Amino acid sequence: MSVAYARQAEWGIPQLYLLPAAKLNPFLEELKEYYTVIGPVARGKEFVFAPVAKPEELALSYQTTLLPPKKVLHLPFEVLFSFHEDQQIVETAPEQRPQVIFGIHPCDVRAILILDKAYTAEYPDPYYIAKRRHTLLVALNCAEPGENCFCQSLGTGPDLKEGYDLLLTDLGHGYLIEVGSPWGRELVQTMDLAPAPRVAMVEKQKVLENARRKFHKKLNTQGLPELLEENFRHPIWEELMHDCLACGSCTMVCPTCFCYNVVDKIDLNLKSGKRQREWDSCMLLEYAQVALGHNFRKDRDARVKQRIYHKLVYYEPQFSTLGCVGCGRCIKTCVKKIDITDVISRLRGE
Amino acid sequence: MSKPRVAVYKMSSCAGCQLEILNLEPILLDLLGTVELSYFVMARRENEPGPYDIGLVEGAITCGEEIERLKKARQECHLLVALGSCACYGGLPSIKNWQPQRVVESRVYDNLAAIHSTTAYGIDYYVPVDAYLKGCPVSREELLDFIKSTLLGVRPYLRPHSVCVECKLHENVCLFVTDGAICLGPVTTAGCGALCPSRGKPCDGCRGPANDANTVSLAQTMVSYGLHHSDIARYFRKFAGMTPEFSKGAEAV
Ligand code: SF4
Ligand code: SF4
Ligand code: SF4
Ligand code: SF4
Numbered sequence: 001m002s003v004a005y006a007r008q009a010e011w012g013i014p015q016l017y018l019l020p021a022a023k024l025n026p027f028l029e030e031l032k033e034y035y036t037v038i039g040p041v042a043r044g045k046e047f048v049f050a051p052v053a054k055p056e057e058l059a060l061s062y063q064t065t066l067l068p069p070k071k072v073l074h075l076p077f078e079v080l081f082s083f084h085e086d087q088q089i090v091e092t093a094p095e096q097r098p099q100v101i102f103g104i105h106p107c108d109v110r111a112i113l114i115l116d117k118a119y120t121a122e123y124p125d126p127y128y129i130a131k132r133r134h135t136l137l138v139a140l141n142c143a144e145p146g147e148n149c150f151c152q153s154l155g156t157g158p159d160l161k162e163g164y165d166l167l168l169t170d171l172g173h174g175y176l177i178e179v180g181s182p183w184g185r186e187l188v189q190t191m192d193l194a195p196a197p198r199v200a201m202v203e204k205q206k207v208l209e210n211a212r213r214k215f216h217k218k219l220n221t222q223g224l225p226e227l228l229e230e231n232f233r234h235p236i237w238e239e240l241m242h243d244c245l246a247c248g249s250c251t252m253v254c255p256t257c258f259c260y261n262v263v264d265k266i267d268l269n270l271k272s273g274k275r276q277r278e279w280d281s282c283m284l285l286e287y288a289q290v291a292l293g294h295n296f297r298k299d300r301d302a303r304v305k306q307r308i309y310h311k312l313v314y315y316e317p318q319f320s321t322l323g324c325v326g327c328g329r330c331i332k333t334c335v336k337k338i339d340i341t342d343v344i345s346r347l348r349g350e
Numbered sequence: 351m352s353k354p355r356v357a358v359y360k361m362s363s364c365a366g367c368q369l370e371i372l373n374l375e376p377i378l379l380d381l382l383g384t385v386e387l388s389y390f391v392m393a394r395r396e397n398e399p400g401p402y403d404i405g406l407v408e409g410a411i412t413c414g415e416e417i418e419r420l421k422k423a424r425q426e427c428h429l430l431v432a433l434g435s436c437a438c439y440g441g442l443p444s445i446k447n448w449q450p451q452r453v454v455e456s457r458v459y460d461n462l463a464a465i466h467s468t469t470a471y472g473i474d475y476y477v478p479v480d481a482y483l484k485g486c487p488v489s490r491e492e493l494l495d496f497i498k499s500t501l502l503g504v505r506p507y508l509r510p511h512s513v514c515v516e517c518k519l520h521e522n523v524c525l526f527v528t529d530g531a532i533c534l535g536p537v538t539t540a541g542c543g544a545l546c547p548s549r550g551k552p553c554d555g556c557r558g559p560a561n562d563a564n565t566v567s568l569a570q571t572m573v574s575y576g577l578h579h580s581d582i583a584r585y586f587r588k589f590a591g592m593t594p595e596f597s598k599g600a601e602a603v
Contacts, residue, residue: 043521248518
């Protein structure tokens with residue numbers, strides 16, 4: 001069964017609670033008793049998802065993080081098992097302590113729902129599933145979209161309708177909490193919270209209305225597959241071939257990219273070792289190289305196209321959704337400022 | 351089975367890559383349980399004659415005498431490995447290649463009579479090379495991986511892609527896009543674990559061009575950051591200016 005998610009289905013109408021601002025830290029302390037809490041914390045001028053040691057570290061007013069929270073479910077480096085010459089294979093024991101991803105934005109939740117399909121449907125990935133089972137999502141609606149965000153165009157933000165255990169909205173004086181699963185309900189029940197007054201929902205809508213007006217970027221999804229199919233040969237691709245550095249950063253930071261490479265690390269005795277995987281990327285030249293050296297995507301334009309077509313065309317038949325959630329990380333991270341929204345609007349002749 | 355015999359040769363270099371072999375100290379004894387370091391002038395008083403199974407050549411080739419020693423090394427080694435950036439493509443010694451030989455020599459030596467320096471090249475300019483272990487200095491981790499893979503007869507995993515990939519895997523703040531620093535990471539071969547950016551210093555390109563390095567595009571970005579073309583040339587020539595890719599970058603603007 002897919003991990004995403006029976007628990008949603010059993011659960012109907014959201015229940016509303018109010019978490020006064022002053023109660024946020026005690027709430028986190030309480031959570032930390034039972035869960036590893038992973039949330040946005042500052043790293044230099046940027047933010048990263050990391051275990052929250054003290055509630056004060058949590059930076060809920062972040063706009064985006066360097067790597068998406070996917071990194072705690074599908075690790076950048078992950079030891080799958082260790083092995084020994086005499087055929088012994090020892091699987092890495094999955095972490096048993098449950099974890100909460102706290103303050104995850106709607107786009108990143110939507111990305112995890114896509115990963116759920118990719119990693120649990122056709123070829124269930126035991127490593128992903130083991131972690132996903134023990135992971136709660138306490139989401140946070142976006143009040144301040146960043147300059148590269150365009151989730152609004154894709155319906156993946158700034159608000160969230162599914163996929164969360166709890167959903168927070170910052171109302172200024174406190175957080176409106178919506179319950180999205182029985183697990184989420186358990187969480188709030190331990191906390192002795194007051195139910196939210198009805199007016200809190202009105203306040204929430206105001207926060208979101210306000211957020212919606214602040215988007216700088218958009219991606220028009222009308223007839224996207226047709227647009228891209230018609231423009232497989234368009235001068236823009238050649239331009240991108242000259243521009244793109246093939247550095248792979250855009251795919252490394254994408255919350256919906258799920259490719260990985262598998263490498264064996266042998267011990268010096270040459271008899272034992274471990275098998276590990278790490279993120280891989282279709283933007284890299286060696287990715288599409290096969291035996292005898294043939295490479296299916298030798299040219300950079302072919303790889304740039306693959307990235308964009310995969311996100312905007314090929315995901316749909318496989319996962320019934322686009323593969324881009326509009327988080328804007330690929331735009332932000334690109335030294336050449338190559339911008340997927342700009343590519344689409346130029347293909348439209350805008 | 352007898353242990354594979356390894357030889358370490360030094361050409362024009364700072365000996366930093368050889369030092370990295372010695373820096374393997376905590377596991378050197380384990381390593382010596384696996385291979386025989388038969389010829390290693392820096393570390394042994396007595397050295398054994400060839401043939402050897404693996405030859406690690408450190409340093410660029412900058413004079414006739416080294417060409418001869420290199421050819422001999424090629425003959426006595428089954429596998430010949432370029433150890434470090436100098437041996438791979440000229441490395442730091444190659445910064446002299448863009449000035450007249452005599453000018454460079456006179457900066458260093460008072461008496462030029464005995465100096466017969468030539469253009470600094472990586473070793474594959476003169477002999478066929480079986481593997482390239484890049485880096486200034488070479489990465490210990492990669493060197494070990496290479497030795498283990500060779501002993502097992504499997505292809506070693508030498509990252510061909512950009513330093514940015516490893517930088518991202520470690521979730522570093524990008525010095526280029528966040529701090530506006532010039533970083534050669536996007537066009538440089540990974541394998542060092544993004545050593546420099548992980549410590550807040552932009553990549554200097556010591557590992558040379560990645561497998562699809564678009565140096566021309568990076569040079570254009572450097573111009574937009576206000577760099578003069580002579581600075582851009584210096585960036586690309588510091589370690590690997592003799593490679594076609596970095597030389598294109600140096601001359602792009
Ligand atoms: S981050 Fe930019 S330059 Fe690097 S591979 Fe992606 S599109 Fe190309
Ligand atoms: S393609 Fe870019 S904007 Fe879309 S989800 Fe990936 S990183 Fe975010
Ligand atoms: S700091 Fe340098 S190596 Fe790291 S991602 Fe940025 S450009 Fe690439
Ligand atoms: S980051 Fe760049 S300069 Fe530093 S060790 Fe790696 S390749 Fe060399």
